[in-house]
Amino acid sequence: MSFAPPRIVPPESLAQEAAAWMASSLQDALKTRPRASLALSGGGTPGPAYRALAAMKLPWERVDVYFVDERFVPPDHKDSNYRLVEDTLLKPLGLPASQVFRMQGEREDRDAAARDYEATLPPVLDVVLLGMGPDGHTASLFPGHPAMEERVRRVLAVVGSKPPPWRMTLTLPVLNSARAVLNLVAGEGKADAVRRALAGDLSLPAARVTNTQWMLDPAAAGR
Numbered sequence: 001m002s003f004a005p006p007r008i009v010p011p012e013s014l015a016q017e018a019a020a021w022m023a024s025s026l027q028d029a030l031k032t033r034p035r036a037s038l039a040l041s042g043g044g045t046p047g048p049a050y051r052a053l054a055a056m057k058l059p060w061e062r063v064d065v066y067f068v069d070e071r072f073v074p075p076d077h078k079d080s081n082y083r084l085v086e087d088t089l090l091k092p093l094g095l096p097a098s099q100v101f102r103m104q105g106e107r108e109d110r111d112a113a114a115r116d117y118e119a120t121l122p123p124v125l126d127v128v129l130l131g132m133g134p135d136g137h138t139a140s141l142f143p144g145h146p147a148m149e150e151r152v153r154r155v156l157a158v159v160g161s162k163p164p165p166w167r168m169t170l171t172l173p174v175l176n177s178a179r180a181v182l183n184l185v186a187g188e189g190k191a192d193a194v195r196r197a198l199a200g201d202l203s204l205p206a207a208r209v210t211n212t213q214w215m216l217d218p219a220a221a222g223r
Ligand SMILES: O=C1O[C@H](COP(=O)(O)O)[C@@H](O)[C@H](O)[C@H]1O
Pocket: 040, 041, 042, 043, 044, 045, 046, 068, 069, 070, 071, 081, 130, 131, 132, 133, 134, 137, 138, 139, 140, 162
């Protein structure tokens, strides 16, 4: 298994380029289907890309927004991935709740929340934006965690090694069946994990998402 060479983008253009990739992947999906699904990550990297995407002209009434992972916190919590997406994309677009499929991080029964989210997912996601932490986690799949081996369930509640620990995540079969996947990674602290994933180190979840394109800033690319 090998990846296409990563695209290395100057930091000042990264958000715009990632947004352009999402917009064009959504347009591709909408050429052949009435609606397109967009699954988004949280964390510190993608916010500016979501703001740039919100400014792009698309038939937004045909786009449904899903989540790659979520922390078990309420939706208005500062660590909520939903809150990030709400602030940077959903509110600027004024996207109605009927087009937003939120992972319910406020639920006490975490396994039930994961099962319920699984029931909302389309059979195949059209466009997925991933990220990667310095420890090599992607979505909320952490290196060495048994969730990396899940083959049947599409959404799992897991305990990760990054705070907040309790999370909900899409599993590798979902990510690997998606039509277009971008891994957007920035920052020097991630260069080692990026190098290992691109070299095919299967202990890293990102190395197991085989249909991914990579977009890196020079620091994450080790330059
Ligand atoms: O915890 C998370 O981390 C990853 C990577 O985020 P970053 O802050 O290093 O950009 C993110 O993709 C994931 O959605 C998030 O829950």
